[in-house]
Amino acid sequence: SSDKNSDTSKSDSDISTIKNGVLKIGMEHSYPPLEYLDEDGTTLIGFDVELGKAIADKLGLEAEFINNAFDTIGEALNRDEFDVAISAISITDARKESHIMSKAYIENKISLVTAKDKGINSPDDLKGKKVAVQRGTTADIYMTELAEKNSEYKDSDIARYDSVMNCFEEIKNGRADAVMVDIVVANYYIGEDKDSFTISWQSEEPEPFGFQLKKGNEALLEKLEKVVDELYADGTVETIAKKYFGEDAEIAAER
Amino acid sequence: MSEFWQAISVNFDKIVNWIPVLLKSTGTTLLLTLCSVSAGLVVSVFLALGKMSKLKILSKLCSAYIFFFRGTPLLMQLFVVYYGLPYMGITIDSKFFAAFLAYAMNSSAYLAEIIRAAIQSIDKGQLEAAKSLGMSYPMAMRLIIIPQSIRRLIPPIGNEFIMIVKDTALVSSIALVELSGKTKDIMIASSSPLVFVPALAIYLLITGVFTFILNRLEKRFSVYE
Amino acid sequence: MSEFWQAISVNFDKIVNWIPVLLKSTGTTLLLTLCSVSAGLVVSVFLALGKMSKLKILSKLCSAYIFFFRGTPLLMQLFVVYYGLPYMGITIDSKFFAAFLAYAMNSSAYLAEIIRAAIQSIDKGQLEAAKSLGMSYPMAMRLIIIPQSIRRLIPPIGNEFIMIVKDTALVSSIALVELSGKTKDIMIASSSPLVFVPALAIYLLITGVFTFILNRLEKRFSVYE
């Protein structure tokens, strides 16, 4: 452990934002299976969480997770509330413009979850149907643009919730016809309910997740990229992915 | 501050374009408020009389209802009605109706206390005079006490109305679109908080106009004072 | 209903385990309330005196502040502080502090009106008596009017406190974890709304205990009546 200590002091000098050997990771902790609380209501778990811990470990740092509303993660980064955001953040052009986005750390697409008997097989079938999305996610943006471009979709049919969990509640109790959501999340929620619900569509465009950092923090980015490559190489990523996404999930990002 | 004004003038067209969108969602805000305060008012009369009743069980029940709805956050009440009830086999399909239900129950509790206070603020001598003229308690209530309370009810009921107008902001959490939810959507879409400016203005307009009407009504009802 | 009780008894252990977690987050709820009502109280005294001032500009300014914060939803005020201020170059680092700021400003407006009403409810004869004894307006305020208003202030300030306890539920929208936010988290984690039961009970406990203390205090302060 003396080894670890020397590592820590080194990284302190390397990256200005990191203090006292703690890597601060921002996330909104209500997004299973990537970051969420265990049933006891206190233990933070999920893919991003374990990945974050593994990364910190490799860097010889302690991981600290900071809860932040998803739609203000960018702002919080800019004011140094945490060093990096690992929160199922899709790599978009807008984000690349305002922040540093890392290479993809896992693959993802947006998808449509429906009850089996709904007969919805693509966004084309959504006309006049109620779609639930989480406010501010890429799914929200996708649906909003669809409604803007195509008058057959009504904006009023898009129901925007604060939490993705609410979206799934809605298709379970029948108040919504479909949920548009990241596929990794969709898989998790369908889980046991494979008989009633199905992923009826997924986007062609991949929408991988990346780490988001404040502009100018390239030093940390470089370290993170390197560590993720190592974690891919030693199988850690795969182990965590299997734990949270199931045995047959294909999430490996092209790196 | 100057940055702020600059931002406004640069984005003036954008802001103007948002206004009709915001106003449309204001319709929901007002409709929800109107429906729930009206329904709450009807229920509250029974709650108030029930709480003042000499029948212990009735009085206790009404007190408990009032205590519960005044003692817990409206947001949670909304959640229980919308997300909780389905687990008990009751699924309310319409978001509007679910919100209406939660808000009506909530405001009925507040209004019941308002009505009770107004009735109790009427000089005891009025009831005694009515009694000494042979009126029964219900008759005295109907002819003497309640008509006199009405004027005193206007200000607090108006306040409750304004409260609910503002509290409708919470229904965005069940994805019912009204003024606040729409504002948030626009903020996210435009990645700028400028939309708050017209949104806050609309809220101020509603509360301002309503306060004005209230004052008028109050004067109207006080002819005999 | 029976389903409900069954669900509770089956999950009784779970519910019991949630309680300490919920209580921990209740700390934030109470701390936020306490801080913002206290700060709000300090500001509100100046606002109230300002609004009653004969200095037109001061009075208008205070009125406008009060009108704004009473006329718009607290949720939006919270959003403006949390999301909006950074765009104006003012960045608040701590979520708690942002919430505190919004809540303190909001409650200062409500408290100012409460204080004004209490002061104005003191019999005009008190001020006249003080004047006829040679006291200046500030001295009369300090020695005669304000001490007498305090007893009348306790109930409405207590109410404001209870209001804010419940309104802290809104800060979950900026991911500041307090009782309501934690309840939501647990609901997500357990995919069941059962957690509402202990959460609502905690809210009722807080409001109940607080109402009780209030009544006590009120009696304490009315020794001279």
Add this chain to the structure above:
Amino acid sequence: MENTKAPMIQTVNVCKNFGSLEVLKNVSLTVEQGEVVCIIGPSGSGKSTYLRSLNHLEKITSGKIYIEGTLLDDREHGVNKVKLPKEEKNQLLLKMGMVFQRFHLFPHKTVLDNVTIAPINVKKIPKSQAEQIARDLIKRVGLSEKVDVYPSKLSGGQQQRVAIARALAMQPEIMLFDEPTSALDPELVGEVLAVMKQLAKDGMTMFVVTHEMSFAREVADKVVFMYEGEVAEIGTPTEIFDNPKHEKLKQFLNKID
């Protein structure tokens, strides 16, 4: 003839406690039909409480109350042993009209409505007939030109005269007055007393708590001095005012001067 009639009001050993405070102690009094009885006494001696007990605005703790010979109350420990049918009890209570110190007119009703509201709703008298009676009574108290005015537009003396008309509209057989002039400005006292004197002259039975000694002297058949919840002295006005026996009565009259 007159003497064979039952007394209008008779009370036997009426006691009233507020918690541990004994406000009335064995008050036994009789008001004959057509009699004017005045009650005098210092503040807190129980005058109002006694009057209010008669028409059930207060519940007595023990004692008996007869109205025109009918037993209305026979109480012990607050429990009434007389079980009159509700209808009959109300009929007895309606024999008494009451006028309060602070008038208690209904502020949201005009003078006319104040006077007609009880006859129309309680006695179910047709509106037009009730209004006819009311107008006559309002004329009798000298306020014909104020019929359609709200009470807030009237002076205290005028309000009290309306209150008397309102009570009379129920055609009571006895009128109870609880310090009817002590909330009035001195120059308004006269007009109310004048109406009361006329009423007495017309033969109305009256039970009047008052501080107006000259009124009591002039109008009363009997004056009752209450002291600390007890009837300390009873007599004709001459006996009470010119030849008081009870020490406290002497002191009281001295203070009033």
Add this chain to the structure above:
Amino acid sequence: MENTKAPMIQTVNVCKNFGSLEVLKNVSLTVEQGEVVCIIGPSGSGKSTYLRSLNHLEKITSGKIYIEGTLLDDREHGVNKVKLPKEEKNQLLLKMGMVFQRFHLFPHKTVLDNVTIAPINVKKIPKSQAEQIARDLIKRVGLSEKVDVYPSKLSGGQQQRVAIARALAMQPEIMLFDEPTSALDPELVGEVLAVMKQLAKDGMTMFVVTHEMSFAREVADKVVFMYEGEVAEIGTPTEIFDNPKHEKLKQFLNKID
């Protein structure tokens, strides 16, 4: 000697409007040092307004007010043409003590504190000295045993006596009384009037609005009858009560009887 002194209070053509309502119309009056002046008149005639104008509880619309020969107000259209330094103005106002109809004791202060609060805070008299003076005054109004009691525990008459002591504690040269006994139960009136009579006997200059004709007759040097905002008649008690000239005064005295 006495005559060469400036009058304690002198007003010249004092007018007061509330909006379009003319409440005082050219009221010119003088109160000499050591004199007791009583103001009588019907309700609404402006008696209170006049008294309150003297110590600036109301602002007059026009006219002049002199205190011990010093011009305090010289108003036209509500504007005071006299610009006294604030300190000097306060000194003049402190020469007047005021007693109100409804006492207005400070309910959150004990009797002693009610009497000491102004001397300590306004006159900056040391607490112990102020308390000594206060105890003497409280004794003078006969309430030594009530020193540490809150006003709510006192009868109306006792409260009014404390109010008198409170005003006296500022050592005023003239006492203004606005119907000091008309909120009192009749048997409590005497104790307050007794204190006032003693005060007069001790040589205090007094200006008293009152409905107590016997007091005015006994104590006043001069009686003023106000009617509709004007001084309708001035005279000695004998002139006013036994030989009234003004028609309205005659009517007024008749009503009061």
